[in-house]
Amino acid sequence: MTGNRQVRLAARPQGLPTEADFDVTEAPAPEPADGQLVVQVRFISLDPAMRGWMNDAPSYIPPVRIGEVMRAGAVGRVVASRHPDYAEGDHVSGALGVQQYAVSDGSGLIKVDPEAAALPVYLGALGMTGMTAYFGLLEIGRPEPGQTVVVSGAAGAVGSAVGQIAKLKGCRAVGIAGGEDKVRFVVEELGFDACIDYKAGDVRAALREHAPDGVDVYFDNVGNPILDAVLTHIARGARVVICGAIAQYNADTVEGPSNYLQLLVRRSTMQGFVVFDYADRYAQAAREIAGWMADGRFTSLQDIVCGSVDTFPQVLQQLFDGDNVGKLVLEVQHV
């Protein structure tokens, strides 16, 4: 255990975050005080929500302060412990931050078993990503068997899980993604009934084809213009789940859905949620998803970039480029 390199927020980004918005600092390797443990960070989760955490605006969680270690979900290995519940060699998941070593008093940490699933899966299907898909779809979307579930960002971390859960619950799953490769992946590898390539043409026409009776549940990860397109085609009593708006996060001003009056015409609901509210049910959801994975009925795909914490700003840009498929994870190599 050498020094601890840490990525700190240096400035509030304007638009897309750049390297200039972060500072990398190095501190002595931490030692645990009584009641603390030290975690060597192994895999860092890259999430669209990170962009919101960098803004100085009230939200469901306080913004990252300037100078503070960038917030991130991560998994790692306990390398020193003076905490009664954790021993050296345990693996944990939690908001460990973009740094090589995290000091924790154990709050918010979950022990994970590297024998049961590869560590990055605890950031994907068995982590916040899977929980977001599971609770957003089932608690907010409330799809019924036979209904049509449409999800944007369908090749992404949350979207790929949403469509698969919809299928497992007896629904028709239609994805929206950008590019032929993603579309093929979503249908052929993930088993969606159809996937619309928003880069290839008219999303509204494709929705009429693939959701002929209208969209019962729309799980939105991207915001406009796709949100507006889907709103024109919702079924009566539809549920529109607002999970995120990656297409809007780097914009100076968010574009609102101008077709929101379809909520009136179609007696429909648009509802937002924050996955943290379901923390007391994570374990049950993870067990169900793990069961599907064990049965080969659910695919958790991670897109792992090998690097160091210093690489974080570039990997974050990849997330917003929209090129990755599955859950984007930074592997922190400790040499």
Added chain:
Amino acid sequence: MTGNRQVRLAARPQGLPTEADFDVTEAPAPEPADGQLVVQVRFISLDPAMRGWMNDAPSYIPPVRIGEVMRAGAVGRVVASRHPDYAEGDHVSGALGVQQYAVSDGSGLIKVDPEAAALPVYLGALGMTGMTAYFGLLEIGRPEPGQTVVVSGAAGAVGSAVGQIAKLKGCRAVGIAGGEDKVRFVVEELGFDACIDYKAGDVRAALREHAPDGVDVYFDNVGNPILDAVLTHIARGARVVICGAIAQYNADTVEGPSNYLQLLVRRSTMQGFVVFDYADRYAQAAREIAGWMADGRFTSLQDIVCGSVDTFPQVLQQLFDGDNVGKLVLEVQHV
């Protein structure tokens, strides 16, 4: 009974409807066929929803066709009947249209009692206006005693009823209206706890003052920019009821609520509704509202313009000018 003057839709309006969008025709006075009745139209309801009915766009109800008598809720008196359930002298309410005499087979008609309430009240508190406020607030908004209900268009037909029902259900009622006179009316005559004058200044600052714990239920009649302002101040778990968007109806393109991601941050719901879905419960709701009126706990204010069916286009413009207080009604004088 002389001829029957009828106001027909002549053109699809661009923006605000003008006289040129309507034709007035005259036909012989109608005679009822077997199973029909003829109603002399006495009071015509002016509703923001009329603007949507003039557009050639799919909605919850088919558009008025070019050349068709303009759709309107109205009350009138049966002047001839060959229908077993209706006798000359009965009074009825229904979608009678902008015309002096309507022929009906009775479908959609409700008998009303001019002794129990003045006829225009059957277009206001005891009519579609009251039903819209009642079911929108109680079924979609679901306010709990002690919660804060904010309603826009608070001096208007629906808004004035929403705030009064909120008070009767034990809530704090805060209106949003334009101009000192309306604000005074809403607080002093209708008994709202507060009313914000959106023309006088910063709606967001006023919301912080008058809804210090956030807005639990927002009943939106107007759309942007007020919808966006209220979204910045919703409480956790808030319900945003989309009843209409009068500020948007005459715009070429609707402006969507750019602050819709507050639904996520505040775990809130935006939901639309159409009052017709509650038709089987109108009678029960009207009885409850009539009881409040009899007890002096509910004010139904009608703004009655005396004229003829020919006056309809000008009166419709008054509706969108935003100057009227209470329910705007055209009294059709039969000379």
